[in-house]
Amino acid sequence: MDYFIELFLSGLTRGSIYALIALGYTMVYGIIGLINFAHGEIYMIGAFTSFIVATTLSIYGFPLAAIVVVAGVAAAIWSSAYGYTVEKIAYKPLRHAPRLAPLISAIGMSILLQNYVLLAQTSDFLAFPALIPEFAFMEPVAHIIGSSDLVILITTAVVMLALTLFIKFTRIGKAMRATAQDRTMALLVGINVDRVISATFILGSALAAIGGLLIASHIGQINFAIGFIAGIKAFTAAVLGGIGSIPGAVLGSLVLGLTESFATGYVSSDYEDVFAFSLLVLILIFKPSGLLGKADTKKV
Amino acid sequence: MMMTVKEIKKSLLVSLWFVFLTFPIMVIKVNPIERTVTWRWSNVLYVAVGSFVISLLAKAWLVRKARAAGRQQAACQARASILQELLHRPGYRYPLIIMFSGLALAFPHLFSTYQANIMTTALMYIVLGLGLNIVVGVAGLLDLGYVAFYAIGAYSYALLNLNFHLGFWAALPIGGLLAALFGLLLGFPVLRLRGDYLAIVTLGFGEIIRLVLENWNAFSKGPSGISNIPRPGFFGLEMSLDHAMIYMYYLMIGLVLLTVFVVNRLQHSRLGRAWLALREDEIACQAMGIDKTRIKLTAFALGAFWAGLVGVIFAAKTTFVNPASFTFLESAIILAIVVLGGMGSIVGVICSALILTLLPEYLRALSEYRMLAFGAILVAMMIFKPEGLIAAVRRTYRFHERKSVAALQDDE
Amino acid sequence: MMNKRMSKPILDVSGLTMDFGGIRALDHLDFDVQATEIVALIGPNGAGKTTLFNCLTGIYQPTDGEIRLACPKTGQQTRLNGLKPNKITEKGMARTFQNIRLFSQMTVLENVMIGRHCRTHSLILGAILRNRKTREEEQETIHKSYEILEKVGLAGQVDELAGNLSYGAQRRLEIARALATEPFLLLLDEPAAGMNPQETVELVTLIRQIRDEGHAILLIEHDMKLVMTLSDRVVVMDYGEKIAEGTPEQIRTNREVIKAYLGEDGE
Incomplete structure (x- = not known):
């Protein structure tokens, strides 16, 4: 039973991280209908920025609490800046181009960012500093759930709640929902669509950065290529839940995290990634609208 | 080039933004084991100057493009490049072709075997590019898992040889057909999907194939791969390594010629027209009685076929295959070749395959930046020159003896 | 009534x-x-x-x-x-579209030839070998398409890209394309x-x-x-x-x- 609970909780942790990344995919898709291929790279850059900042601060002898806060904020700021810049350079000029064009541009951006980090930093795996301490009160249940799992679950829950409130009640959140429903109408009622799109990229990137920081300190190492596989999995989660739908992205992520955790725990870990990819292929073929998405009717 | 103060100011702001953006990753380098921090301040300067210049150039380009579009009403009319112009003029066409083929034939004798070997690789990418060009360039289906078919070709030769001692020449068609078969199997459920979903599914398929090859030890020998794959034979003749390399080179020349011939004929056929139409408007295509699934499937399978052929040749050339040769990046390189060359343009794909494979080989200093450049090419081409280096030109048709011929020729 | x-x-x-x-x-x-x-x-x-x-x-x-x-x-x-x-x-039964859906990057003649697709048969092998049957079929496609273009008054613009035609001509081309499907x-x-x-x-x-x-x-x-x-x-x-x-x-x-x-x- 303990093993089952352990797998369940580690599945939830996994799913939470996927959710933080998947939200970025789903929000961007909801607004401009583009699969932002470079989103996994934004997450990777978040992890790298927090690694660089945290290690530097720890070398200069700052206390742990300060390191966590500064690294988290820096990761969010720079990831957002990258997300914003990528949109401005690679997607905005192509908003009226044929559908294939922004997709190819996104793939290019993804490759570009990966290799930029590879060249500017290193291709080796880097040890990520332990930012989350082992809490004493977690001692009795440590064999089932680690402290960092707990932190990840709580942080994700808080972030989700904040995001929901943000989208429901703030001006820009409302503008986002309006733009997602009908971009032309939003433009006509005076919403600055460019600003909404930028805000979506910034928000999605910040969420991905938090995910990057959490997973990196959870696993303990990073390298330039972590964004690719994480991006694909988060995208799988977003599609599973119904791309464009925010609750769908969270649900899909949790489902994917749990199934992966149980599959690796009870079956075999060799085919973990094959499993995720196969799931993606199967959903897209048989139920492309996902669990909570709505099927789109073609206009003629 | 006229630059106003305002534009320069804007570019300065852009450059400032990039200095900020790249600051943590470009400037700070930490070593978590030795616990040292290196501040690479000189990078600030490079980034500042680099982004300033690129920003100015990009702006100048966009201004020029807008002006050109304003001047010419028929902006969407693709103009023939000089090379194509020459190829279409009979007076130049044959001397040019003879010159090129002379050069191609003499190449291994003019230069070293090492050079011929590099050239063979470039020729392989030409065929891969032409194959993917059918799928992406002509039919407009973004296939991000093209490398899977390449892997299928390579592994089918490796495994057929390992288990059944099948020779190169027997494996060559089998590899191609097997890849095409996989193309059909994948395409059948997948080709109904919308363009962007299709891209993701093919990407997933590519990764699945690679991961299966990596993990299924009993079948594919896992990550260590299969070695001692024989090179192609020539009527049982024993060849030195040098001769085998040169033989390989001529083989590839032959395959390139065959591919160009076949792809060219396909493009200018009933099928090729349907592919192009499908790229432009699927619904209109269906309304014209075109079975879109069937037409897409043929494009997909034909593209896969060439990848399978080159896969077999790759296995024979390197005498060793392992899953690491078939990552997503390989698909991305081939896609970059198609995009840079110009979607649907055969001459363009040949040129860009040569540029993208030979340039990093000969400028060793650049080879480190190879993938960075490929990424940048994909983005830049989409923004600045989506039609590619050498755009495909629409064909005009000739008529046989009819009263309308005169009227038609007046028109040209 | x-x-x-x-x-x-x-x-x-x-x-x-x-x-x-x-x-x-x-x-x-x-x-x-x-x-x-x-x-x-x-x-x-x-x-x-x-x-x-x-x-x-x-x-x-x-x-x-x-x-x-x-x-x-x-x-x-x-x-x-x-x-x-x-x-x-x-x-x-063939149709035209309210918001014109021509293949705008293809020539006028090619647009009509696409309409002939469902009445012709050559496939991969025919295209590669370009045998006599394929050549004849292709010629017939061109002739029939040209005849239809003459009928709708676009015979003078066969090699023009469809996207460059005037609005009225595009509507007529849509009709021609539909007619080509017989x-x-x-x-x-x-x-x-x-x-x-x-x-x-x-x-x-x-x-x-x-x-x-x-x-x-x-x-x-x-x-x-x-x-x-x-x-x-x-x-x-x-x-x-x-x-x-x-x-x-x-x-x-x-x-x-x-x-x-x-x-x-x-x-």
Whole structure:
């Protein structure tokens, strides 16, 4: 039973991280209908920025609490800046181009960012500093759930709640929902669509950065290529839940995290990634609208 | 080039933004084991100057493009490049072709075997590019898992040889057909999907194939791969390594010629027209009685076929295959070749395959930046020159003896 | 008031209903088209005319009802429900689009040649070997396409990119492309939209000529003058229902129609 609970909780942790990344995919898709291929790279850059900042601060002898806060904020700021810049350079000029064009541009951006980090930093795996301490009160249940799992679950829950409130009640959140429903109408009622799109990229990137920081300190190492596989999995989660739908992205992520955790725990870990990819292929073929998405009717 | 103060100011702001953006990753380098921090301040300067210049150039380009579009009403009319112009003029066409083929034939004798070997690789990418060009360039289906078919070709030769001692020449068609078969199997459920979903599914398929090859030890020998794959034979003749390399080179020349011939004929056929139409408007295509699934499937399978052929040749050339040769990046390189060359343009794909494979080989200093450049090419081409280096030109048709011929020729 | 014809209709629609979620776009629609007849479909915006076309041509699957197509030559009847759009075109019904959907990066001639696709057969091997049969088929495709272009008055622009044509010429090219599929029933979705008076007059002549060559025509049109001069019969739709049907004269004086167009308190 303990093993089952352990797998369940580690599945939830996994799913939470996927959710933080998947939200970025789903929000961007909801607004401009583009699969932002470079989103996994934004997450990777978040992890790298927090690694660089945290290690530097720890070398200069700052206390742990300060390191966590500064690294988290820096990761969010720079990831957002990258997300914003990528949109401005690679997607905005192509908003009226044929559908294939922004997709190819996104793939290019993804490759570009990966290799930029590879060249500017290193291709080796880097040890990520332990930012989350082992809490004493977690001692009795440590064999089932680690402290960092707990932190990840709580942080994700808080972030989700904040995001929901943000989208429901703030001006820009409302503008986002309006733009997602009908971009032309939003433009006509005076919403600055460019600003909404930028805000979506910034928000999605910040969420991905938090995910990057959490997973990196959870696993303990990073390298330039972590964004690719994480991006694909988060995208799988977003599609599973119904791309464009925010609750769908969270649900899909949790489902994917749990199934992966149980599959690796009870079956075999060799085919973990094959499993995720196969799931993606199967959903897209048989139920492309996902669990909570709505099927789109073609206009003629 | 006229630059106003305002534009320069804007570019300065852009450059400032990039200095900020790249600051943590470009400037700070930490070593978590030795616990040292290196501040690479000189990078600030490079980034500042680099982004300033690129920003100015990009702006100048966009201004020029807008002006050109304003001047010419028929902006969407693709103009023939000089090379194509020459190829279409009979007076130049044959001397040019003879010159090129002379050069191609003499190449291994003019230069070293090492050079011929590099050239063979470039020729392989030409065929891969032409194959993917059918799928992406002509039919407009973004296939991000093209490398899977390449892997299928390579592994089918490796495994057929390992288990059944099948020779190169027997494996060559089998590899191609097997890849095409996989193309059909994948395409059948997948080709109904919308363009962007299709891209993701093919990407997933590519990764699945690679991961299966990596993990299924009993079948594919896992990550260590299969070695001692024989090179192609020539009527049982024993060849030195040098001769085998040169033989390989001529083989590839032959395959390139065959591919160009076949792809060219396909493009200018009933099928090729349907592919192009499908790229432009699927619904209109269906309304014209075109079975879109069937037409897409043929494009997909034909593209896969060439990848399978080159896969077999790759296995024979390197005498060793392992899953690491078939990552997503390989698909991305081939896609970059198609995009840079110009979607649907055969001459363009040949040129860009040569540029993208030979340039990093000969400028060793650049080879480190190879993938960075490929990424940048994909983005830049989409923004600045989506039609590619050498755009495909629409064909005009000739008529046989009819009263309308005169009227038609007046028109040209 | 409706004169029941003796011959079997080539298109027979009965009880056709189309729901989008909770919205009923077509509501138990019945009508038919006879061979070599010109039927006009009119009605206010949003009446469901284009939805009807999309149901007929297989782009939408109707929720309920029957669509039957009968070839006037063989008399063979086919139920169109559930068939793919390309199959329906093969059966002999072709259409044009309200918002022009040409292959704009292909030449005028190529656009029409695409229309010949479903009447030709060469495949991969034929394309590669370019054997005699393929060459002959290709020549025939070119000739037939060219003939059709002559008919619609675009023979002088065969090598032009379709996207560079004038608006009126693009509409005529759409008709040419549809004709190339050898339909016995041609559906035209607002063929005169955006045309100047001169072009509209030419269009009327063209449509008459097409009918005289043995094609039946079902057209959606807002230009009442064109509808009244051209059509043998008019079907009026409003809110997805058929509210009237008859000769142009009958429709002109029909109170229901006037009400639908001018609102409740119209004269």
